[in-house]
Amino acid sequence: SYILVNIGTMGTFFIRSGLITTVIPLFIYYNWTGDRTTAATFTGVLITMNALASLFTLYPSGWIADRVGRKIPFVTSLVLAAIVSPFLFFTTDLGTAIPIMFVYGLVLGLHGPLAAWATDLTPPEIMGTSMGLYRTLGDLGFLLGPVLLGAILQLTMVNNRVTIAPFLFASGWVMVSGLALLLARDPVGERQRAAASSAQPRNSG
Secondary structure, three states: OHHHHHHHHHHHHHHHHHHHHHHHHHHHHHHHHOOHHHHHHHHHHHHHHHHHHHHHHHHHHHHHHHHOOOHHHHHHHHHHHHHHHHHHHHOOOHHHHHHHHHHHHHHHHOOOOOHHHHHHOOOHHHHHHHHHHHHHHHHHHHHHHHHHHHHHHHHHOEOOEOOOHHHHHHHHHHHHHHHHHOOOOOHHHHHHHHHHHHHOOOOOO
């Protein structure tokens, strides 16, 4: 379960560094403007919108994770991120991209406190090692995202324009990461369900 949670963590870092901060700027430059200054400005606006939107769901995500379990908000976040990712390709200007990027930020904010799940599955005596491995695997996703998606973008360009290929690859990667989390144990969720079950009145019949 700990390994599966770290695979999910890799997916979150992969899509943030690979799609948002690598593919999107190049997509804007090649498919929208052809001007580097304008592309940089638009990229900054979209990344800002994405970050601001995440703030709206970070706290609710943590609240749900503590009271219902980690699995619901985190799996939902990654699966929805996979669904939203390809829609970014169909944007044609800043006006059409801002709403999509805002929704994307809301979705990504749901997996904010993902580290809590890793700590749930870690014995206290090896917490330091666990967090070190968690961060290392997250950083591996942070590294692989730009490299793989940048390579796919370069190899699949048509007439000097970015195709949907890197968006679909990112979508597939994060979808697999999210679905993998369904197989992981959720100790908080198990405790909450057990408590709810014990609180129900016994059937006298």
